[in-house]
Amino acid sequence: MANLVTLAKKGVEYGATLGADQVEVLIVNEKQIHMEIRKSSLKGGDILEVGGAGVRIYIGKSLGLASTTRFKEINDAVKKAYALAKGSPEDPYFKSLPSSGKYRTVRGLYDKELAAVTFESLAKNMMEGIKEASLSKDYTVSGGLTKSIREQVIVNSLGVEARTRGAAISGSIGVKYEKGTDTSLGYEPINGRKLKDFNPISTGKIAAEKAKSRIGAKKISSAVMDVILDHKSTLGSLASFINSGTNGLSVALGTAFFTGKIGEKVAAKGITIKDDPFVASGMASQSFDDEGSPSIKLPLIEKGVLKNYLTDSYSANRLGAKNNGHGTRVSFISKPSPSISNLIISPGRWNTDEIIKETKKGILIEDSALTLQGASTNISRMVDNGYYIENGKIIHPIKNTMVGLTVFDAFININAISKEIEELWGSKTPNIRITKAKISSGQ
Amino acid sequence: MDNYINLAKKVIEKYPLSKGNFLEIRFFIGEFTNINIRNNASEQISNESKIGVALRALIDGAWGFSTSKNFTKRDLSTAMETAISASKASVNGLKEKSEVPLNYTYTGKAPLKIKIDPRSIPLEEKIKVAIELEKNIRIQGDKIKVSTASLTDIVQREIIVNSLGTEVDVSNCYVRMSGSGTAREGTLIQNASNSVGTSRGWETITEINPTEMGSGIGKRAMSLLTAQAPPGGSMNVLMDPTLVGVFIHEAFGHAIEADSIINNMSVLAGKVGHKVGVEGINVYEDPTIPGLRGSYEYDSEGTKTRKRVIVDKGVLKGYLHSLETAAKMGAEPNGGGRAENFNYKPIPRMGVTYIDKGDMSLEELCQEIKEGVYLSKSYGGYVNPAIGQFFFTAQEGRIITKGEMGPLIQNVSMSGLTLEVLSNVLGIGKDLEMAFPGTCGKGQSAPVTGGGPSLAVKNVVVGGSR
Numbered sequence: 001m002a003n004l005v006t007l008a009k010k011g012v013e014y015g016a017t018l019g020a021d022q023v024e025v026l027i028v029n030e031k032q033i034h035m036e037i038r039k040s041s042l043k044g045g046d047i048l049e050v051g052g053a054g055v056r057i058y059i060g061k062s063l064g065l066a067s068t069t070r071f072k073e074i075n076d077a078v079k080k081a082y083a084l085a086k087g088s089p090e091d092p093y094f095k096s097l098p099s100s101g102k103y104r105t106v107r108g109l110y111d112k113e114l115a116a117v118t119f120e121s122l123a124k125n126m127m128e129g130i131k132e133a134s135l136s137k138d139y140t141v142s143g144g145l146t147k148s149i150r151e152q153v154i155v156n157s158l159g160v161e162a163r164t165r166g167a168a169i170s171g172s173i174g175v176k177y178e179k180g181t182d183t184s185l186g187y188e189p190i191n192g193r194k195l196k197d198f199n200p201i202s203t204g205k206i207a208a209e210k211a212k213s214r215i216g217a218k219k220i221s222s223a224v225m226d227v228i229l230d231h232k233s234t235l236g237s238l239a240s241f242i243n244s245g246t247n248g249l250s251v252a253l254g255t256a257f258f259t260g261k262i263g264e265k266v267a268a269k270g271i272t273i274k275d276d277p278f279v280a281s282g283m284a285s286q287s288f289d290d291e292g293s294p295s296i297k298l299p300l301i302e303k304g305v306l307k308n309y310l311t312d313s314y315s316a317n318r319l320g321a322k323n324n325g326h327g328t329r330v331s332f333i334s335k336p337s338p339s340i341s342n343l344i345i346s347p348g349r350w351n352t353d354e355i356i357k358e359t360k361k362g363i364l365i366e367d368s369a370l371t372l373q374g375a376s377t378n379i380s381r382m383v384d385n386g387y388y389i390e391n392g393k394i395i396h397p398i399k400n401t402m403v404g405l406t407v408f409d410a411f412i413n414i415n416a417i418s419k420e421i422e423e424l425w426g427s428k429t430p431n432i433r434i435t436k437a438k439i440s441s442g443q
Numbered sequence: 444m445d446n447y448i449n450l451a452k453k454v455i456e457k458y459p460l461s462k463g464n465f466l467e468i469r470f471f472i473g474e475f476t477n478i479n480i481r482n483n484a485s486e487q488i489s490n491e492s493k494i495g496v497a498l499r500a501l502i503d504g505a506w507g508f509s510t511s512k513n514f515t516k517r518d519l520s521t522a523m524e525t526a527i528s529a530s531k532a533s534v535n536g537l538k539e540k541s542e543v544p545l546n547y548t549y550t551g552k553a554p555l556k557i558k559i560d561p562r563s564i565p566l567e568e569k570i571k572v573a574i575e576l577e578k579n580i581r582i583q584g585d586k587i588k589v590s591t592a593s594l595t596d597i598v599q600r601e602i603i604v605n606s607l608g609t610e611v612d613v614s615n616c617y618v619r620m621s622g623s624g625t626a627r628e629g630t631l632i633q634n635a636s637n638s639v640g641t642s643r644g645w646e647t648i649t650e651i652n653p654t655e656m657g658s659g660i661g662k663r664a665m666s667l668l669t670a671q672a673p674p675g676g677s678m679n680v681l682m683d684p685t686l687v688g689v690f691i692h693e694a695f696g697h698a699i700e701a702d703s704i705i706n707n708m709s710v711l712a713g714k715v716g717h718k719v720g721v722e723g724i725n726v727y728e729d730p731t732i733p734g735l736r737g738s739y740e741y742d743s744e745g746t747k748t749r750k751r752v753i754v755d756k757g758v759l760k761g762y763l764h765s766l767e768t769a770a771k772m773g774a775e776p777n778g779g780g781r782a783e784n785f786n787y788k789p790i791p792r793m794g795v796t797y798i799d800k801g802d803m804s805l806e807e808l809c810q811e812i813k814e815g816v817y818l819s820k821s822y823g824g825y826v827n828p829a830i831g832q833f834f835f836t837a838q839e840g841r842i843i844t845k846g847e848m849g850p851l852i853q854n855v856s857m858s859g860l861t862l863e864v865l866s867n868v869l870g871i872g873k874d875l876e877m878a879f880p881g882t883c884g885k886g887q888s889a890p891v892t893g894g895g896p897s898l899a900v901k902n903v904v905v906g907g908s909r
Contacts, residue, residue, distance in 0.1 A: 035533065036506075038706040042536025044506025045529035050786050065489035070512045073492065080490045087566040089485040089574070119532045127536045140707045176708060176829050183710070183830050222676040253482070254588040255625045255632055333491055373822055373836050373854055374634040375589070375625045380673070380856040380906040382834035384827065399832060402858050402906030404675045408630060438908050440675035442860075 004029060005163055008053075008155035011074045015057050016157055018082045022058040022097050024156040024291065025074065027051070028332045030148050033119045035126065037143040040134050042127060045119055051150075054332040056097070057081040061090040067333040093252075095317040100159035101294040108281030109166040114195040115149050122147060122169075122198075129173055129200025133208040138178050141204070145171035145190065152290075160292035168193050168283060173203045177211035184217065184397065185385070186210030187367060191425040193281040210366070210385075217399035219442035220388050226362030227403060227437045228355055228389070229370075231422035234429040236369025239343045241407055242273065242300060244372050246308070248315030248326075248338045255375045257407055258306055266306045267411035272346035273301040275310070275326070282426020284341040291336050293325040300340075310338035342426040348417025352431045355416045357392040363401070363439055364389055370403055370410065377407050400442040410434055447514075448612070451604035454519045458527065465501040465543050466526075466606040468519065469743060471785035473599035474562065478569050480577040481591045488570070493599075495785035500526040504540025505533035508788050542770040548608040549747050553740035555614045556733070557644025561596035564645050569594055572620070572653055579657025580624040584665045589625040592657070594648070599784075603745035611745035617736060617890050618647040619880065622657055624664035633667035633853060635660050635820070635838055640736035640880030640890070663820075666851060667839055673855035673907030674842070679815030679869065680857065680903040681808050681843065688879030688893025689821040689835045691726060691798050694864050696893075697885070698828040699728075699753055699761070700779070700791040701768035710831035710861050711759060719759045720865025723801055726754035728763060730778070730794030736880035737891040741778065743789040748778025753796075754865070763791045783887035793883060798895035801871025808899045810846040811870040816905060817841040817848060818855065821879055831861030856906045864900060872897030 008025040015023030028051040036043045052069040055077045064085030066077040126145050133141045147169050154162045168191075175186040188207040192198060229237055245266075250256035258266060277286050277295035286295050291313055299307045311319065312327030315338055327336030356364065368384040383401045387394045405413075416433035451468040458466060475491040496519060500507040507530030511522035561569075577592035597617040604610050621638030637660050641647040682690060695711075703709035711719070720726075729750040730738050741747055744766050752760045762768070765780030768791055780789035809817070817840050824835025836856040842849035877894035 033529075035536075037536070039539060041538035042505070042533045043541060044501075044508065044533045046508040046788075047525045047529045048508070048510050048786065049512075050510070063485060063488065065487055066491070067489070068492045069495055070492075077490075077492065080492075084488045084490060084566065087570070088488040089480070089570065091484045091486070093484065119529065120535070123533065123536050142706060142708065185827065185829055219677075253625075254627055257630065257632060333489075335487055373856070374623075374636075375632045376634055376854050377630065377632050378673070378854055378908060380836070380854070380908070382832070382856070382858040382906070384832075399830070400858055400860055400904050402675065402856065402904050404673070404855075404906045404908040406908060438675040438906075440677065440904050440906050442677050442902060442904050 004151060004153040005155065005161065007071060007074060008153050011055060011078050012155050012157050014075050015078045015082060020057045020059055020082055020085065022157050024056040024097055025053060026332050027053045027153045028150065030150040032146055032148045034146040035123055035144065037126065037130055040130050040141045042123055052332050053077060055081040057085045058094065059085045061092060061094045062088040063091060064088055065335065093318045094314065097156050097158055098160060098291055098293040098313040098323060103162065103287040103294050104278060106278050106285045106287050108193055109285060111167055111194045114169060114193065115167040117147065117195055125198065126200050129204035132201045133173055133175050133204035135208050139208060139211065140176040141173065143171060143173040145169065154292040156292060162288045162292040164287065166193065169198055173200065173207045175207045175211040177215055179215050182215055184211050184214035186214065191283050193283065214385060214397045217397035219400050220398055221443045222440045224436055225439050226359050227434045228359065228362060228364045229432050230366045231424060231429050231431060232367050233365045233369060234345065234432050235343060235424055235427050238345065239340055240369055240371040241410065242343065243339050246300060246310050248309045248311035248319055251309050252315055252318040257377050261306045264306055265304050267301050267304045268414040269304045270348050270417050271301055271304050271414055274299045274344045275340050275342065276344045277341040279342045279426040282342045284426050286341060289325045289327040290329040291327040293323050293327060295325040295341065298324050310340060312336050312338045344428045345430055347419050347421050347430050350416045350418050352418045352420055355418060355431060355433050356389060356394065359389050359433065360391060362389045363387065363398060364394060372407060379407055379410060380404050398441065402440045404438040404440060409436065447602045448604055448610050450516060454516060454523055455604065455606050457520060458523065460606055463542060466523065467499040468604050469497040469785065470602040471495055471497065471599065473597065473784060475597045478573045478594040479591065480573045482589060483581065486591065493784050496522065497782065497785040498522045498526045499788065500530045501541060501543060502527060502530040503534055504542065505530040505537050506541055510785055541767055543766040544770040544776060545607060547776050549741065549745045550610045551741065551747065553613040555616050557616050559645035561616065561618055561645045562598060572648055576620065576622045576653035576657045579654050580622050580661040583658060583661025586626045586628050586668060587624050587661055587664060588627045592622045595619045601743055603743065605745065609745040611741045613741040615642060615739055616644055617642055618645060619736065620648055620651060622660045624661045626664040626668050628668045631668060633664060635663035635667060638880060641734050642736055642738045643734045663839065667853055670839065670851040670853045672909050673852045673905065674816065674909055675905060675907035677902050677904050679812045679899065679901045680905065681812050681815065681817045681897060681899045683819035683897055684874060684876035684878035684895055685821045686818055686837055687798060687895035687898045689824050691895055692793060692796050692891065692893040693824040693826040693833040693835050694859060694861055695726060696793045696796045697826045698831060698861050699763055701762040701764045701772060702791045703828045704762055705768050705771045708829040710828065714759050715761060717759055718757050720754055720757040721868045722757050723871050724754055724757050724865050724868055725799040727751065727799065728753055728793055728796050732795055735795050735877055735892040737794040739794060742780045743782040744780040746776045746778040746780060751777050763793065765789055765791045781889050783889060787887040792885065792889045793891050795877065795892045797877060797893065798898065800873050800875035800896045802873050803870045805872060805897055808870045808872055808897055809843055809848060811899045812843050813846050815843045816852065817843055823881060832858065833861060834858045858904050867901045868898060869901050870899040
């Protein structure tokens with residue numbers, strides 16, 4: 001296959017010859033091997049080459065987008081994007097695609113050992129993890145694993161020429177445990193960029209322990225109480241809130257819930273959050289964003305005070321703010337939108353044990369996320385995995401239970417942050433406690 | 444068609460197979476157009492070309508899967524050899540063999556059955572409709588901060604050939620128009636949306652009045668700014684048909700997809716013939732209803748689909764099958780194996796899932812509820828079929844007091860348990876509507892429709908903040 005940078009450059013040049021004012025070509029080529037495990041048995045393997053090219057063309061302030069799954073048809077996509085831009089209404093807020101910048105190197109994104117490891121070797125290790133999770137015939141174990149080697153190239157007519165290559169492994173082991181008529185689930189993800197960190201035996205053990213500890217889930221009485229989020233739930237919840245509340249485009253549109261709040265207290269005093277795209281071997285670490293703008297470390301909340309919004313080139317231009325390199329694309333087909341890379345939350349002063357011990361009535365949520373529905377500021381989420389706490393003790397697992405509060409209260413009512421920080425795939429988060437949430441359940 | 448089928452047959456013939464082994468080639472040719480207008484400006488006008496080939500091999504009980512973006516015999520042979528090597532590499536970890544039924548083959552052609560091909564509509568005309576929808580959301584009040592209109596058309600063709608003799612050429616068209624309005628007052632932000640989606644052609648759009656659709660969305664978003672915060676707790680709930688569509692999809696539909704049954708990951712495994720709901724509950728899965736989003740004639744394995752009875756008078760009757768799950772369970776394949784595109788393998792999926800109508804009016808259902816909430820306009824949801832716990836969201840609702848509709852409430856979500864919920868039905872409306880044209884995610888997306896009549900259910904957990 002031709003060099004991807006050359007292919008992208010040719011596409012950009014072709015767009016210019018058609019008469020486009022600004023052209024961007026993004027190419028993604030990803031080689032994947034994937035395996036599926038069901039009922040402790042390897043079902044099979046996939047060996048795939050996925051990806052394609054996305055083209056953005058501006059004629060004046062009118063945008064056309066086109067994509068293709070075939071690299072040999074990039075010029076056809078350029079032609080289509082050009083035709084769409086010609087017929088598209090103007091976007092008065094568009095100013096320019098980003099121009100070139102200096103990129104900082106991020107360590108550990110491409111591990112040669114991981115890139116070279118075979119399907120057979122990964123499958124052998126994975127099956128050891130499955131065996132570890134299969135504690136008895138009452139445990140049904142499933143899982144999946146994908147190794148990907150991904151190359152991404154972004155070239156635009158303003159001088160951006162960015163290329164990155166990474167290797168990654170992702171997947172999970174899931175365990176269903178049955179005791180009489182009762183059933184529980186344990187799940188542990190696998191995410192990493194280094195082969196030496198791939199430890200499915202440990203993953204399988206954790207998943208089985210979780211399933212075992214969650215058997216006997218009960219409904220509880222509805223009441224206002226505390227909610228403790230474990231590391232993973234803190235990451236899932238706060239990353240989602242930050243992406244909604246500080247998204248530069250939503251701020252420009254007036255629908256981000258933190259619109260107009262820079263410099264104001266938006267969270268409890270102990271909360272300090274930043275985005276760090278340079279964490280070595282982080283799953284979301286990057287030198288540049290998905291439109292080729294340099295990534296930077298960005299303080300978001302410092303001691304409860306809002307410091308910055310996440311921007312890409314479009315939202316920065318629209319806000320009259322600096323582009324801080326957070327343009328993120330779901331795939332090569334889509335337009336970028338601002339989003340966080342690695343969420344870093346500063347530790348607090350509590351031991352996790354103390355947080356539980358000093359909770360009179362509450363629930364502990366594991367491996368879940370409290371997320372928002374669209375632009376609404378209401379949080380109304382089911383507890384996927386949780387426990388009831390009374391008088392400082394974990395009493396029993398819970399089911400059919402929901403959390404209701406507003407996102408403003410979720411930030412302001414954080415009254416305990418753990419000293420212990422867990423690094424999760426590049427992000428670093430503590431356990432936290434939020435007070436005064438409405439917990440509804442089926443009892 | 445013949446060219447593709449002959450090409451696939453020639454590639455498959457190259458590889459002699461023992462009994463029980465299986466090869467499949469699926470060509471996918473898709474073109475997607477999306478018009479997105481936001482706040483009186485173009486947000487995105489895009490075209491996607493998705494072209495490729497999916498190749499599967501089942502050798503000695505292990506699956507292998509590969510893809511090719513080129514259609515030459517050489518490229519397909521290379522990809523097939525990759526799929527075969529992937530299946531052979533899996534044999535060591537194999538404890539339970541996969542299989543496909545050897546006695547079912549399908550041949551047929553299902554061309555587009557549409558009046559107006561959306562690809563023939565000039566871009567300006569599509570943009571004009573989207574602008575009209577967006578404008579009518581926006582002009583309903585200054586507090587509407589974001590108004591969006593989206594118009595999507597997809598035309599796709601799958602040609603499926605397998606080593607058992609299946610030769611199917613199936614085309615589908617999906618047209619969808621949706622609008623959304625986000626209103627803000629102070630720190631309160633509320634959203635309202637609506638969508639229309641079919642498997643028909645551009646005629647779908649000509650039958651919609653974008654002015655009415657837009658003003659309806661905008662007015663609802665505005666009115667939610669003065670709505671009460673939603674209540675929380677276990678209560679009686681009356682759901683409108685859009686919410687019932689998502690409810691039956693999440694609460695029940697995923698748990699009858701037979702991959703979760705053969706993998707022991709569904710609470711409905713082994714429950715065929717058991718009572719799972721009240722006597723009046725009948726649930727069907729029927730992709731053969733013409734024109735709905737989620738309707739289709741052949742699935743992505745080439746199996747002809749049909750109406751499937753899921754629950755009859757409260758008793759569970761059957762599951763949704765792919766070739767593999769049908770073979771494992773000794774059932775007849777029923778056309779549930781769907782794949783998003785050539786990058787994905789077919790897995791059991793829903794198409795059109797609905798609860799059949801009863802005989803009660805909305806007023807009678809309200810009386811049945813007595814004290815509780817009326818919830819309407821779905822946002823979607825999810826389920827964990829292994830433990831049978833599901834979640835779904837309403838855009839708005841009303842308090843019901845003494846059997847009468849009361850004040851408006853904001854968006855709120857609900858959760859319930861699959862094995863309890865159909866037994867908790869208090870009343871079934873007569874207003875059956877295939878009301879929710881959505882997109883289901885299960886590792887890959889599939890266009891679906893969910894429907895039903897208004898439904899009154901007791902003891903639903905509502906996750907409000909007060």
